[in-house]
Amino acid sequence: DDLDGPEAVALLSALVFKRRTDVEPQLNGPLTRALKRLNEVALAIGNLLLKNGLDVIPQQFARDSVHDGLMQVTYEWAKGTPFYQICELTDQPEGSIVRCILHLHGALKDVRNAARVIGDPKLYQSMEACAELIKRDIVFAASLYVA
Secondary structure, eight states, X not given: OOOOHHHHHHHHHHHHOOOOOSSOOOOOHHHHHHHHHHHHHHHHHHHHHHHTTOOOOHHHHHHHHOOOTTHHXXXXXXXXXXXXXHHTTOSSOHHHHHHHHHHHHHHHHHHHHHHHXXXXXHHHHHXXXXXXXXXXXXXXXXXXXTO
């Protein structure tokens, strides 16, 4: 509830992006707090899985579930920053950035659809708006990245 559109996009990217990066993202206060909370939730899920008999290490589960490497990149993309500029914010190749944003778009649509099913029109509208923020330019153009 406390995050604006670009911040929500960035937070969800931490669940979509599955790689480690050597570049530490520069996150604003609300995003830093949201990422901390997301890590706490991932750890709680790991503990719940362990408690229910699954062979997991909760800390490892949390580490494997949340990757903040493209949070700054997706935040800036959702704010309208040009592609060439967001590429300078990370050590990831352009194709990885494109794939992450495409997967993120799909995840936003999935959350939007889930919001419709559970009857949460505010979340539905928020996720629809977030999906529109990132659907632009070269990422959604027919290109070699998605061929």
